[in-house]
Amino acid sequence: MLLDIKNLRTYFYTRRGVVKAVENVDLSVDKGEFVSIVGESGCGKSTLAYSVIRMISYPGEIVGGEIIFDGRDVLKLNEEELRALRGKEIGMVFQDPMTSLDPLEKIGDQITETILEHMDVSKKEALQIAGEMLEKVGLPADRVNYYPHQLSGGQRQRVMIAMAVSLNPKLLIADEPTTALDVIVQEKIMDLLDDMRKEGRAIMLITHDFALASERSDKIAVMYAGWLVELGSAKEIAHEPLHPYSKGLIDSVPDVWIDKEVKPLPGFPPDLINPPEGCRFRPRCPFAKQECVKEPPALNVDGRVVKCWLYEV
Numbered sequence: 001m002l003l004d005i006k007n008l009r010t011y012f013y014t015r016r017g018v019v020k021a022v023e024n025v026d027l028s029v030d031k032g033e034f035v036s037i038v039g040e041s042g043c044g045k046s047t048l049a050y051s052v053i054r055m056i057s058y059p060g061e062i063v064g065g066e067i068i069f070d071g072r073d074v075l076k077l078n079e080e081e082l083r084a085l086r087g088k089e090i091g092m093v094f095q096d097p098m099t100s101l102d103p104l105e106k107i108g109d110q111i112t113e114t115i116l117e118h119m120d121v122s123k124k125e126a127l128q129i130a131g132e133m134l135e136k137v138g139l140p141a142d143r144v145n146y147y148p149h150q151l152s153g154g155q156r157q158r159v160m161i162a163m164a165v166s167l168n169p170k171l172l173i174a175d176e177p178t179t180a181l182d183v184i185v186q187e188k189i190m191d192l193l194d195d196m197r198k199e200g201r202a203i204m205l206i207t208h209d210f211a212l213a214s215e216r217s218d219k220i221a222v223m224y225a226g227w228l229v230e231l232g233s234a235k236e237i238a239h240e241p242l243h244p245y246s247k248g249l250i251d252s253v254p255d256v257w258i259d260k261e262v263k264p265l266p267g268f269p270p271d272l273i274n275p276p277e278g279c280r281f282r283p284r285c286p287f288a289k290q291e292c293v294k295e296p297p298a299l300n301v302d303g304r305v306v307k308c309w310l311y312e313v
């Protein structure tokens with residue numbers, strides 16, 4: 001197992017109160033596994049992923065649980081060890097490359113900076129590696145001489161992926177990497193992530209798009225209001241979701257490849273400072289019953305984890 005998250009709790013201590021963004025989440029990722037974290041905006045997907053590299057900024061804090069990455073306890077690493085973990089062992093790709101790329105610096109210089117920070121090579125060798133990385137993600141090596149604004153959105157995202165994998169990390173975390181792109185380019189970026197996985201890397205994809213997640217993932221973790229409500233094989237969840245929220249989420253998103261009726265999920269996710277008592281999905285759940293005023297257990301149902309009273313026998 002490459003990554004093992006146990007009972008993780010990450011909260012934000014805001015002036016309005018405590019936002020319980022990630023609440024008792026258990027999730028593991030194997031070497032070379034493609035895992036997607038899906039759910040509506042604000043459900044805690046990014047907070048979960050950034051907790052893995054301890055990039056939770058003030059007023060956030062990891063308040064409990066355990067994160068073991070490749071045998072090491074991430075919550076016990078010092079600053080120097082953390083810097084080595086980020087980039088070298090865990091690569092990150094963000095939604096909007098324009099916010100992560102420096103508009104005034106050539107692409108090649110930006111990639112070499114990352115390489116030089118972690119590898120003992122000369123500037124010339126680093127530039128050579130940067131060119132090879134660009135070719136790996138389907139861009140001509142001469143793009144090292146380009147500035148970010150000279151590239152399209154899809155090309156910029158390729159640059160981000162090249163940068164993220166330049167140090168050959170074991171895990172690549174991609175946070176909504178295709179949201180700003182059109183459908184065709186989206187598919188190409190997803191193909192690229194899949195290629196990165198075929199090279200043996202694990203991928204953790206964060207997305208609100210269930211269809212996108214189900215196409216390539218081995219495993220899907222469905223989050224709702226800070227909880228992991230369903231976890232299992234992508235195929236099984238896509239074909240037969242068990243948690244009422246997973247069902248609602250799948251029905252609510254259009255699938256560009258399949259013609260289907262889109263049924264929006266009624267209502268809104270709860271305020272995480274004052275979530276509803278019991279099951280956090282209860283106010284929106286068509287199957288809510290008496291027991292749901294109590295917090296549901298995370299049940300094991302045919303090899304899947306489902307946090308719902310419906311499956312209690």
Ligand SMILES: Nc1ncnc2c1ncn2[C@@H]1O[C@H](COP(=O)(O)OP(=O)(O)OP(=O)(O)O)[C@@H](O)[C@H]1O
Nearest residue numbers: 012014019021040041042043044045046047059272
């Ligand atoms: N810096 C912060 N300060 C206060 N609350 C925060 C902060 N960052 C996130 N939150 C809150 O934590 C919860 C989870 O946010 P998070 O960004 O992890 O969700 P998400 O599912 O990734 O959503 P999105 O797709 O919109 O980024 C939300 O209620 C959000 O408002």
